[in-house]
Amino acid sequence: MKRLYLLRHAKSDWSNMGLVDHDRxxxxxxxxxxxxxxxxFKxxxxxxxxxxxxxxxxxxxTLDRLMAAGSxxxxxxxxxxxxxxxxDTILSIVHQYGASCDTLMLVGHNPGMADVAKALAGDAKPGLLERLISKVPTGAMITLEFDIPSFQGVRAKSGMLTQFLRPKHELA
Structure with a gap:
């Protein structure tokens, strides 16, 4: 069993319009x-x-604050x-970095993170796929599980969407 966490970065600051996007x-x-x-995450x-x-x-x-909060x-x-x-690039990163692990987390950006999650989710716990298709907001964490021996076997519709955390709903 392999587990993939996809974390979209949290809400960024647009107050300094002089910054390049990468440095927000x-x-x-x-x-x-x-x-x-x-x-x-615990x-x-x-x-x-x-x-x-x-x-x-x-x-x-985003990753630094997540890690600090959970020690x-x-x-x-x-x-x-x-x-x-x-x-496609995200999937190649999963194949490359997942070669030596059972549980992998990627921290990235939309639309790529949402699109790859939708592409990989062949099945889902009730209600999760609909929420995923609706919107992957900033700060969201998606969990996909794969019944395969290696991340090399991750393909379209090969995963089970098991969790989808959205910060706004967690704060409510």
């Missing part, structure tokens, strides 16, 4: 959301063997290809 930080709502997801029951994070500042800050000390690899990645 989180706003206060994003900081709070990332910490909340970090606290809730409910997942299984931590990632490896985290692959976009090099964009807001993605790295996690995960193995993290920064990957510039996750910035603006297409579903």
């Amino acid at each position: 930080i989180l706003n206060r709502r994003g900081q709070k959301a990332a910490a909340l997801i970090g606290q809730r 409910d997942f029951g299984r931590e990632p063997d490896l985290v692959v994070c976009s090099t964009a500042l807001r993605a790295r800050e 996690y000390n995960w193995n993290v690899q920064n990957e510039k290809r996750l910035y603006g990645a297409s579903p």
Whole structure:
């Protein structure tokens, strides 16, 4: 059994329009959301063997705040290809980095994260697929499980969508 966590970065700050997109930080709502997801991650029951994070500042800050909130000390690899990645690129990253682990987390951006989750989810717990199709907001965490021996076997519709956390709903 392989498990893939897809984390979309939390809400970013647009107040400094002079910054290039890659260098935007989180706003206060994003900081709070990332910490909340970090606290809730303990409910997942299984931590990632490896985290692959976009090099964009807001993605790295999302991961840092999540890890701080849960007191996690995960193995993290920064990957510039996750910035603006297409579903095909994300899938190639899963195949590459997943070779040596059972549980993998990717921290990235939309539309790629939402699109790859939709493409990989062949089945889902009741109600989750509809929510995923509706919207993957900033700070959302998607969990997909695969009944395969290696991440090399991850293909379209091969996963089971088992969890979908959205910060706004977790705060309610």
